[in-house]
Amino acid sequence: MAKKASKKDVAQLLKKWSQQFAVLAPSRESGVAAMAEWDGKDTSFLEWYRNTVVPPKASFLPPMEEMFRFHKDEEGYQIEPPSRNGQKQLVFGIRPCDARAMAILDMTFEDAYQDPYYLEKRKNAVLVGLGCTNPCQSCFCTSMGTSPTDPTDVDIMLIDIGDHFLIEEVTAKGKELLAKTGGLKEATKNDEAEAKKSRETAYNKVSRKLDTEGIKDKLLDSFDDEEFWSQTAAKCISCGICTLLCPTCYCFDINDEVVKGEGTRFRSWDSCGFPLYTKMPMENPRSEKWRRVRQKVCHKYEFYPMAFDVIACTGCGRCIRLCPVNWDITQVIESVPEKVKGAK
Amino acid sequence: MTQESKWEPKLLGFLCRWCSYAGADLAGTSRKKYPANIRIIKVPCSGRVDSLFILKALRLGFDGVLVSGCHPGDCHYQTGNYRARRRIAITKRFLEYLGVEPQRLQASWVSASEGGKFTEVVTDVTRGLKEVGPNQLFERRKDGAKAKAGSKGTARAKKG
Amino acid sequence: MEQKLRQEAKALLEQKRVDWIIGFTPGSLKFTTTPLITRDKADTERLVINPFITNNLANFLTEIKGRVGIVAKGCESRSIVSLIQDNKVAREDLVILAVPCPGIIDLAKIERLVGKDRDELDDVSRDGDKVSVKVDGKKKDFAAADVLFDHCLACELPTPQEYDIILGEPRPPAPDLKVSGQNIAELKALTPAERWASWENELSRCIRCYACRNVCPACFCQRCFVEETEPQWTLPMPQWQDNLIFQIIRNIHVAGRCTDCGECERVCPVNIPLRSLTREMYDTVDELFKFKSGMDKDALPLMAHYEQEEAEDFFK
DSSP states (O other): OOEEEEGGGHHHHHHHHHTTSEEEEEEOTTSSOEEEEOOSSOOTHHHHOSOOSSOGGGGTSOSEEEEEEEEEETTEEEEEOOOOOOOOEEEEEEOHHHHHHHHHHHHHHBSSSBOHHHHHHHHTOEEEEEOOSSOOTTOOGGGTTOOTTOOTTOSEEEEEETTEEEEEEOSHHHHHHHHHHOOOEEOOHHHHHHHHHHHHHHHHHOOOOOOOTTHHHHHHHTTTOHHHHHHHHTTOOOOSHHHHTOTTOOOEEEEEEEETTEEEEEEEEOOTTSGGGGOOSSOOTTOSHHHHHHHHHHIIIIIHHHHHSSOSOOOOOHHHHHOTTOOOHHHHHHHSOOSOTTOO | OOHHHHOOOOEEEEEETTTHHHHHHHHHHTTOOOOTTEEEEEESOGGGOOHHHHHHHHHTTOSEEEEEEOOTTOOTTSSHHHHHHHHHHHHHHHHHHHTOOGGGEEEEEOOTTOHHHHHHHHHHHHHHHHHHOSOOTTOOOOTTOOOOTTOOHHHHOOOO | OHHHHHHHHHHHHHTTSOSEEEEEEEOSSTTOEEEEEESOGGGGGGOOOOTTOOSOGGGGTTTOOSOEEEEEOHHHHHHHHHHHHTTSSOGGGEEEEEOOOOOOBOHHHHHHHHTSOGGGEEEEEEETTEEEEEETTEEEEEEHHHHBOHHHHTOSOSSOSSOSEEOSOOOOOOOOHHHHTHHHHHHHTSOHHHHHHHHHHHHTTOOOOOHHHHTOTTOOOSSOGGGOOTTOOSOSSOOHHHHHHHHHHHHHHTTTTOOOOOHHHHHOTTOOOTHHHHHHHHHHHHHHHOOOTTSOTTSOOGGGOOOSSOSOTTBO
């Protein structure tokens, strides 16, 4: 059964959860909108928050993360595992698009290789979704199999119903937490109706549409269409904004920092948009810009569907909104040529 | 003994091989005393010194950097020291703007015959570094001690 | 102005005077434009000139082969001149279509003034020194000076000096350094330690997307020091120490090339006040060497020449 809480009581709710979890909530304290440790009182994000610039993946796959430390003594190199505190995170306010992105990232990180760094944080986390009431013009979630209020990928879902939130328990984890939380009112039939209306309104506000029908095959056919890709890539400046800040991009680089015999191995976000990404001793298979742009598009819309049967894009629109040159993925996907050129 | 009384500044000197390095040599052969705080890297010309060398030295924990070359007009390659002068001028100004103490980047003209001047310069620069103390510019802060001063981040927040 | 641009651009392609046209066309979001790089004369119909032509198109010149007709505001023209000084492009390969520029509207400033996201604005239009914003059905007027980019307020060359075709009445420069230099002035009022701490704080958000570098026409190196692996000058991971070194060296490398076009700060996704670095370097170069980047195509690049007598009071 759904519950409800007054918006004024959100701080109370978060305080309660803080006893058990490290609560993360939208914040602009660092100078950019991102999920950050909740300060224990401020819920003003409920006013300004549409979505974060830095996607919530940063709480699970941080921009830079210590993997282990090492040092050399008489017996050779010694490795000290990272200090995992095993702390439980509760991400409050994650948007359905970003929650879907987490589900997409899970596929990679728990595939053939189980990534302990990511999975431990993920396993210990509770995602509390917050339905959008005011999607951005760059959003196209409804075309990507989710919606502004889709509860599928979170543990607990909050839907705006005026001065209250309707609280839905989605997973067993969410149910358990809500049961423990206590003090929540039961939602009435009227509240449920309000939530339904709120959902529809939000859904209809998503104006950007993208038709992805048959895109996997179209991309396969256009793979060698250098003219198309060159044209598509012409205005790209090869920066890493669209990939690093994409909630479904997961590439990372590994570096050692050694200071006075003490070393630390880090992994940090990397981007297929950079020429260095594929640089090898003899050559670089993606030294040209169009090859890198093609890789980015195909990875999301062709290779990922091949591997996991899902497009690795959730329509969050960050890449469109933040792009320095307004390179728009929806326009690109729509312009992929229909015809099979020189089909074998 | 306390930490501070033990501390001696580490100075990295980039000396041009034609003038300043020979000047340092002369200081040595004429038994002139200068502080042992300087570690010397011989470069072909002061014009070889990239600002990146200076930053890297500070990043690695040197307390100061000294770039020294031939007097204007005396460059073995005609113009190297003039180019160095421009580069060091903007580097020094820029670092000071960012908040690096001026003492941490110093430059001098020392010719091959100026062993005496070399000892004076090194003594002077070392004294300056003792005044400003250890270089903690790039030290990793402990959690919670993260710098906050002067941040206009939230006021300027522009996207989302 | 727009009509004239379209005609001229079309004619340039038709007469085969250029292989490419680089200009602006409406973007896919409200109040945006996007670079249009085309050889197709039909595309010239999509060229626009409006208060949102933010990008510095000179950035594309170093990668395009052939002769180019390029739309240039004052700042772009300076970047182009700077590239000519550095022999990165040849003047004879360019047809510069000059746009006398009244300044570009900074949507972030409007967002702050009206308290709404750019998405939620119904209309933004400019008439002379007035910018009208329609939001929630209501019209609000602002002085242009309150909503233009800081670097536009400081602009010293609204109308290109170097051009082939001019598309409108030249505009005289009227730089206002008070508002546009406010952040730098505030920083300078701090102690050195506070300043350093402030930069540590700002740069700790950097994610190393390199948008600031890649959007910069002055950053044309094929290989950037920051990506060198042997020797590895800085680690390519986003820790503030390396981020700051990247920015310091980037600024030293573009000294005398940076024309204060403000693109680096505009594109930064994590709001690092990069112009407070670039503008300081711009002013330093001007003060020490009387050098204004991109003003004279026959001048030698800043770091490629010297005067016998110049700034050396800091030499021992």
